[in-house]
Amino acid sequence: MTKIGLEIHCQLTKLESKLFCSCKANYRQYEPNTNVCPICMGLPGTLPRINQKAIEKATTIAMALNCSTPDHIAFFRKNYFYPDLPKNFQITQLNIYGETSIGGSGMIMVGDKKIRITRIQLEEDPGRLIYEGSSSKNQITLVDYNRAGTPLVEIVTEPDFENPKQVRDFLNILSDLLENLDVSDPGLEGAMRADANVSIEGGNKVEIKNIGSFHDLEKAVHFEITRQESLHSRAIPIAQETRHWDDKRKITISSRSKEEELDYRYFLEGDIPWVEISKDLQEKLKAEMPESISSKKERYISKYNIPEQVANVLSSDKFYSDLFDSSHTEKNAKEIANIITTDLMGLVDTTEKRNESKLEPTHLQDLADSIVSGKLTRTNAKNALYEIVKTGKNLSQIISELDLGNVSDENELIKIIDQVISEEPQAVEQAKSNPQTINFLVGKVMQKTKGKADPKLTLELLQKKIS
Amino acid sequence: MNLKISALEYVEEVKNGNLSAEDFVSETIDRIKNVDEKLHAFLQVNSKAIEQASQIDKKIKSGDKVGSCFGMPISIKDNICIKHSKTTCASKMLEKFVAPYDATVISRLKEQDAVFVGKANMDEFAMGLTTEFSAYGPSRNPWNTDYVPGGSSGGSAVSVSAFECVASLGSDTGGSVRNPASFCSTVGYKPTYGLISRFGLISYANSIEQIGPVTRTVKDTAFLLNIISGLDSHDNTTIDNTGQDYLADIDSGIEGKKIGIIQEMAGEGTDPEVRSATNDAVSKLEGLGATCEDASIDMVKYSVAAYYTITATEAGSNLARYDNLRYGYDFPVEGFEFNSYISKARTKFGPEVIRRMILGGFVPSAGHAGKYFLKALKVKSKLTKEIHEAFKKYDYLVAPTVPVLPFKIGEKIDDPIALFLVDFNTVMSNLTGIPSISVPFTISKGLPIGIQLMANNNEDKSLLRSARALESTVKLPEVPI
Ligand SMILES: [Zn+2]
Numbered sequence: 001m002t003k004i005g006l007e008i009h010c011q012l013t014k015l016e017s018k019l020f021c022s023c024k025a026n027y028r029q030y031e032p033n034t035n036v037c038p039i040c041m042g043l044p045g046t047l048p049r050i051n052q053k054a055i056e057k058a059t060t061i062a063m064a065l066n067c068s069t070p071d072h073i074a075f076f077r078k079n080y081f082y083p084d085l086p087k088n089f090q091i092t093q094l095n096i097y098g099e100t101s102i103g104g105s106g107m108i109m110v111g112d113k114k115i116r117i118t119r120i121q122l123e124e125d126p127g128r129l130i131y132e133g134s135s136s137k138n139q140i141t142l143v144d145y146n147r148a149g150t151p152l153v154e155i156v157t158e159p160d161f162e163n164p165k166q167v168r169d170f171l172n173i174l175s176d177l178l179e180n181l182d183v184s185d186p187g188l189e190g191a192m193r194a195d196a197n198v199s200i201e202g203g204n205k206v207e208i209k210n211i212g213s214f215h216d217l218e219k220a221v222h223f224e225i226t227r228q229e230s231l232h233s234r235a236i237p238i239a240q241e242t243r244h245w246d247d248k249r250k251i252t253i254s255s256r257s258k259e260e261e262l263d264y265r266y267f268l269e270g271d272i273p274w275v276e277i278s279k280d281l282q283e284k285l286k287a288e289m290p291e292s293i294s295s296k297k298e299r300y301i302s303k304y305n306i307p308e309q310v311a312n313v314l315s316s317d318k319f320y321s322d323l324f325d326s327s328h329t330e331k332n333a334k335e336i337a338n339i340i341t342t343d344l345m346g347l348v349d350t351t352e353k354r355n356e357s358k359l360e361p362t363h364l365q366d367l368a369d370s371i372v373s374g375k376l377t378r379t380n381a382k383n384a385l386y387e388i389v390k391t392g393k394n395l396s397q398i399i400s401e402l403d404l405g406n407v408s409d410e411n412e413l414i415k416i417i418d419q420v421i422s423e424e425p426q427a428v429e430q431a432k433s434n435p436q437t438i439n440f441l442v443g444k445v446m447q448k449t450k451g452k453a454d455p456k457l458t459l460e461l462l463q464k465k466i467s
Numbered sequence: 468m469n470l471k472i473s474a475l476e477y478v479e480e481v482k483n484g485n486l487s488a489e490d491f492v493s494e495t496i497d498r499i500k501n502v503d504e505k506l507h508a509f510l511q512v513n514s515k516a517i518e519q520a521s522q523i524d525k526k527i528k529s530g531d532k533v534g535s536c537f538g539m540p541i542s543i544k545d546n547i548c549i550k551h552s553k554t555t556c557a558s559k560m561l562e563k564f565v566a567p568y569d570a571t572v573i574s575r576l577k578e579q580d581a582v583f584v585g586k587a588n589m590d591e592f593a594m595g596l597t598t599e600f601s602a603y604g605p606s607r608n609p610w611n612t613d614y615v616p617g618g619s620s621g622g623s624a625v626s627v628s629a630f631e632c633v634a635s636l637g638s639d640t641g642g643s644v645r646n647p648a649s650f651c652s653t654v655g656y657k658p659t660y661g662l663i664s665r666f667g668l669i670s671y672a673n674s675i676e677q678i679g680p681v682t683r684t685v686k687d688t689a690f691l692l693n694i695i696s697g698l699d700s701h702d703n704t705t706i707d708n709t710g711q712d713y714l715a716d717i718d719s720g721i722e723g724k725k726i727g728i729i730q731e732m733a734g735e736g737t738d739p740e741v742r743s744a745t746n747d748a749v750s751k752l753e754g755l756g757a758t759c760e761d762a763s764i765d766m767v768k769y770s771v772a773a774y775y776t777i778t779a780t781e782a783g784s785n786l787a788r789y790d791n792l793r794y795g796y797d798f799p800v801e802g803f804e805f806n807s808y809i810s811k812a813r814t815k816f817g818p819e820v821i822r823r824m825i826l827g828g829f830v831p832s833a834g835h836a837g838k839y840f841l842k843a844l845k846v847k848s849k850l851t852k853e854i855h856e857a858f859k860k861y862d863y864l865v866a867p868t869v870p871v872l873p874f875k876i877g878e879k880i881d882d883p884i885a886l887f888l889v890d891f892n893t894v895m896s897n898l899t900g901i902p903s904i905s906v907p908f909t910i911s912k913g914l915p916i917g918i919q920l921m922a923n924n925n926e927d928k929s930l931l932r933s934a935r936a937l938e939s940t941v942k943l944p945e946v947p948i
Contacts, residue, residue: 038568042788044561044669045548045570047702079784081809088787140801143792265831267780267840270674272703 003205004167004221005159007195010178011125011150012057013185018149019124020048020091027146028188040149042086047271054151055102057183058122059277060285061153062103064177064292065117072276073122074100075269080262083143084126091269092154093121100274102153110170116158125150128190147190153183159197164222167196171214176316180293186214187351198224203232204240208252211245220245224252296321304333313341319354320344327361332368339367343382347389358392359385366395374454380404404452410461413445413453417461420444431466438462468494470630471945474539474687477633481527481537488527488538492520492582495540499584499631502948507606508625510545511553512585519582526580534580535694541576542632544623545586546593547678548667549573556669557601558591559815560789562796570667571702572636572678572695579694584632587622591817592786593638593671595619596646596889599880600819607876608650609948611913614873617647623681624651629948634687636695638668640676641774642868642893645905647681649868649917652907652943654682654934658692659924660900661706664699670785672778675897685906685935689713692927706925713928721755721936724862727762732866732892740911741867748908748918749865751940757933762857762864766850767895771887773850774894775823776830776843783827786820789813822883851899858923863933866892868905868919872912892919902927904934907943915943 015025021039024030039046055073062069074097079089093101103120127148133139155174161167175186186192194217199205208224211217228238243252291299296315300306306314314320320340328336348354367385370376376384376399387398398404420441421428431438438459445458468490472480480486496516503509513519523538543549546556548566550573555561569577576583590600598606598621606621608614609629616625620637624647627635637644639657648655657679668678680691693714698707726749733745749759791798791812798812816824830839857864870891879885896903901924905917918937922930 041793043567043794044554044556044564044788045546045566045568045667047666047673049701050703077784079787081787081790081806083790083792083805086788086793088790089784141805263833265780265784265828265833265836267784267831268674270704270781271670 002162002198002200002225003159004161004163005197006155006157006161006167006170006217008155008157008174009125009193010153010155010184010186011188011191012054012153012183013188013191014183015051015053015057015151017051019051019054019122019151020149023149025150026188027150030146032142032144032146035146036148040086041145042088048091048269050272050275051151054122055275055277056281056285057181058102058120058151058153059282060181060289061155061178061183062106062120063282063286063289064181065103065106065108065120065155067103067106067117067120068099069103069277069282070099070101071278072100072274073102074274075272076266077269078264078266080264082126083141084129084145084148086127086145086148090124090126091272092123094266095119096266108170108173110166110173113160113166115160115166115170118156118158120156121154123152123154124148125152159199161221164218164225167221168218171217172316175214176293176318179318180290180321182290182318185351196221196224198228200225200228200232200238203228203238206238206240207242209242209244209255212247216245216247216250219250220252223250227252300324300337304328304330304337306334306337310337310341313345319348323359323361323364327364329365332365332372335368335371336364339364339381339385343385344389347386357389359389360392363388363395370395370399374456375399376404377451377455379451410457413458413461416445416448416453417458417465420448421465428466438466470494470498472633473684474633474682474690475684477539478535478537478690488520488523488582489517492538492540492584493517495584495630495632502609502629503631505607505612506609506625506629506631506948507604508588508622508629508631509542509585510555510557510588510601510603510622513552513583516540516582516584523580523582534578536576536579536581538580538582539634540584540632541581542585542587542623542626542635543573543583544589544620544635544637546589546638546669546671547572547636548669549583549586552586554586554669555603556592557589557603558817558820559602560791560795560813562815564794566667568667571664571699573667575695585626587620587626587635587637589622589637590619590643591820592669592782593619593640593643593676594782594819594823596642596886597876597880598622598647599876600817602817605876608873608914609946610652610873610910610915612948613875614914615650615876615878617650617869617873619643619647620655620681621647624648624653624655627651627653627681627683628946630946634683634691635681636678636691637681638671638676639679639893639897640672640778641890641897644679644681645868645893645903645917645919646889648905648907649919650873650915652910652915652917652946654680654685654688654904654906654938655868655917656680656682656688656692656904656931656934657896657902658696658927659706659902660897661704662696662708662902662925662927663692664695664702664705666699666701670781672781673785674781675777675900685904685931685938686714686717688904688934689717689931692931711928713931717932717935719932721752721757721862721933724757724933725860726752726757726759726863726865727857727861728759729767729864729866729892730761730763731765731767732870736888736891737867737870738872740872741870741916744909744911744916745865745867745918748937752865752937755936755940757863759865762861764850764853764857764895766846766853769846770850770895770898771891773843773846774890774898775826775887776839777847777898779823779827780831780840781827782820783824783831786816786824789816847898850895854895854899854901855923862922862929864921866919866921868892868917872916873914896921900924902930904930906934906937906941908937908941910944
């Protein structure tokens, strides 16, 4: 049987500051080496200052993954030389001397499959290395320490996955969960990274390191299974080794470095005394935890009678569910759910678009009301939504500026209907004998009003005129 | 002008208008010019010290609020960061390192208008107990310049002992304040772990070391402790001591107190002169109304081994950051593969530092940790338990600070094992976190002997009281330089 285990590194991008200093946790907008201070640069004499918020957010993640949460946690030093490590050791967590990491064993359901979580640990992200130069001879390595010290949560699973699809389903659930907890934005570049270990029936365990995104993680696992199966089918033994994911060529490559032989000489970080996470604090964090995705879904279905598929889409995306929960009323819930899951989704499908969107909950209420009352056709509602997202103007202004409103004034409609009747005598006759064909005349009215005629009212008036 | 006054006397004189800070500091700088060529207590002298003192005089004259140090000249061990000044740890690795911030102890002293006259010499990265391992040459003992001043805070003790400043700050990882204090006949104090912020102290073995004052009198130590101790948001390990006044009641004596004489620290390896000084000290303590009896701390016999194992492990990690990529000395990075770069860039460490880092790479490594590092941690925790048991019975423990008399420069430098044993009586306090203090007690064959008193964790105030009591029984000759 194929066995796959994962180690997911997730930056807590929603935090204000780094794990041990007050530099920004979200370093992405800074020039290289400007989001740094003596602490995260590892200057002599500096000491780490623990970010309490990071401890709380990481504990919340552990709780959401049903992990045990110890009363006291400890930090350890992982010692190795690397240019992206300002201190040449990383402050991380470990469970070899008892359960001292921020989360102990837990589990999460992926469909009917139970995935066990081994542990969750809180640690600092290293800096970033940038390689320049074409050949190995003139290659230079640049170091940017802006990222160094960013709070990182490592989620380690048991080798419970049997195929890449389960991996993908798990990653989808996990990134929705992290987003819903408001701890991380999985869409940010480099916010989610992973290592995986893969073994097929009768083969050794192979570790794949350095996978830069969830998207590539599934690919890497798939590639590795195929590679191992192909070796196996030719009776070539699968070596126990560490491989790297090459994200340009989308293959795994055997690591020449002796990384697996590194001895990290772990020991307790004396500069950070054991941190207490009291029962009171744990209770408080539990109480403050956002509503889970499954509970939202349940609520949408039972309370508003929203179809399961729509409820699924709505609840699993925090951006959508927040919008929905702040705009819907008992009456228009279904309509708003529809607008979000059919029309809005295409307009805000990236983080940038979401950040730029000018849409407010009141816009959605106005839109839903206008559709229900027949003031706007669905097509025109969609056009109006596009304008709202772009400009943030209110709906009535957009309707008048773009001339989107329905012609629902009876007198005006009657004038147009009279015109159509006089132009289409044949069709009128036909409609008299065969009422089904009246739709042709409705279509003509629509043509003349550029789609703005209230269809229900038009039909009523036509029927009255002809009979 | 009389430079041979205590810190408290200095404060009184300036406060009463009998002395100007500028005159005193300028006289001190002259003294440094005269004697330091011989003693080498300083790695660097503050060229702005006199100017800074005159600014403080102006404040005093104009009636502005003045900090409690009144321009007092203080020397600072060169592993404590002063903003915009070089902090080298007496190493060539940090030859060009200019600290961009003040250590917490420095900013607290600045607030109280202290003047830093210079950076004191030390063993490289505080690894040593003679100051011979300074990359910039040894300091010399002012009582006899052929002799070592002790270490690693040798420069601090020499500068206080030879009147090159009024007081000093050193750091104590295994005796590095108390040992040179004993060898130079000054007071040297290691507080309870966490009482003084380590922010800005360049780490050697961070889980056990503390900054500590080196002064002429016990009261001066209490005076400095009032300024520099207490909670600091920059150091997670600091203790809240709000409301403690270490000077208050310091003269109230030790009548009725129980004192244990640690047998393991005054045994066979102890120099007879030191042993007889210890016996004298015990009689003096009894004369003050305390009861003294023999005490045994069995784990002491493993403490030096545990100490070197733990400090080497932490040093290996703490000193790993010196890869010269972000600061250090001039060395071009380009053209190297990373591993060969690292080994090239790190060749400026001296032999003792390299010895301990090699040890630090070995003792916690996979396959060896159980035999060395983890065993050392076990000794540490057993020793701590034993010490806490002892303090159920005794108010204080007493022992010679160093089991031997000061020795000649060069005498033991090639014998690391002999050197390690010099630490025998001091490392216990670091491993267990308890406060201890070395009080100058006598001069034998022209060389100083100090007596060490120890108290339970957080009993610093009580410990200073006992040290003050012992000090009051002693009259010592003046340093011959
Ligand atoms: Zn920083």
